Amino acid sequence: MHSKAYIGRFAPSPSGPLHFGSLIAALGSYLRARAQQGKWLVRIEDIDPPREIAGASSHILSTLDAYGLHWDDTELYQSSRLDAYEMQLQQLLSQNDAYYCQCTRKLIQTMGGHYDGRCGQLHPPLNQGAIRIRNTSPVCQFTDQLMGEIDVDAEFASEDFIIKRRDGLYAYQLAVVMDDAYQGITEVVRGCDLLTSSARQATLFNQFSLTSPQWLHLPLVCAEPGLKLSKQNHAPAIDSKAPQQSIQSALAFLGQPSVDIDDPRTMLTQAISQFTLHAIPKQQEIVL
Numbered sequence: 001m002h003s004k005a006y007i008g009r010f011a012p013s014p015s016g017p018l019h020f021g022s023l024i025a026a027l028g029s030y031l032r033a034r035a036q037q038g039k040w041l042v043r044i045e046d047i048d049p050p051r052e053i054a055g056a057s058s059h060i061l062s063t064l065d066a067y068g069l070h071w072d073d074t075e076l077y078q079s080s081r082l083d084a085y086e087m088q089l090q091q092l093l094s095q096n097d098a099y100y101c102q103c104t105r106k107l108i109q110t111m112g113g114h115y116d117g118r119c120g121q122l123h124p125p126l127n128q129g130a131i132r133i134r135n136t137s138p139v140c141q142f143t144d145q146l147m148g149e150i151d152v153d154a155e156f157a158s159e160d161f162i163i164k165r166r167d168g169l170y171a172y173q174l175a176v177v178m179d180d181a182y183q184g185i186t187e188v189v190r191g192c193d194l195l196t197s198s199a200r201q202a203t204l205f206n207q208f209s210l211t212s213p214q215w216l217h218l219p220l221v222c223a224e225p226g227l228k229l230s231k232q233n234h235a236p237a238i239d240s241k242a243p244q245q246s247i248q249s250a251l252a253f254l255g256q257p258s259v260d261i262d263d264p265r266t267m268l269t270q271a272i273s274q275f276t277l278h279a280i281p282k283q284q285e286i287v288l
């Protein structure tokens with residue numbers, strides 16, 4: 001499928017412990033990589049300090065270890081990459097490929113909900129505020145390896161979106177694209193809540209003249225229709241002391257055959273040998 005060796009990743013943010021929805025993303029990306037004899041990397045997305053919880057990073061890593069989800073190479077912390085993000089931003093600003101914007105969310109609502117690019121037309125340009133990309137490569141459609149053709153609202157796709165926030169924090173879209181390129185990720189496997197983010201990230205891959213990874217979005221675990229399990233919704237943490245049942249439940253959620261109850265590593269070895277991509281349900285959310 002790939003002309004080069006497969007490299008996948010799991011990229012949690014340290015805003016709390018892993019829950020069943022996180023396990024689906026971790027296990028799905030792990031099985032996809034291992035079934036192709038590929039690498040599986042772990043990246044801690046720790047560039048939003050206000051949302052982070054002390055000790056969450058090490059708790060996430062120890063939970064993955066307890067589940068037998070062992071990663072290749074050293075885990076990458078996004079907080080170690082701030083200089084790279086800043087260098088990219090300065091280059092974009094100097095080439096007039098990005099610009100400062102001071103429009104509030106309230107003002108953007110008066111534009112119809114989509115930003116109209118007005119700050120990018122100012123002379124002289126602003127020299128502080130949020131930073132937006134001058135979007136010259138909008139992606140309105142892309143192919144998902146499981147879900148098929150994904151269409152994205154054209155107004156959303158063509159918007160000049162924020163790549164550094166007004167509060168000085170680097171935007172998720174910028175950081176994730178630069179890190180996926182830096183780590184050589186060939187396919188991004190994650191939940192369907194990030195389908196529209198993938199369109200924006202595909203835009204940045206195009207604009208930065210980087211090779212875009214393939215995309216594969218897994219069904220979301222929902223407590224009720226439209227309400228995904230999340231740390232914000234206080235989803236319960238998965239059990240690190242007896243992971244076997246959670247592994248079995250996660251395999252069932254992903255449409256995979258059950259495995260013999262054993263130690264987690266042995267269970268995952270069997271799961272890898274039985275893994276079938278097209279057995280995963282092709283729906284964006286599943287209510288448990």
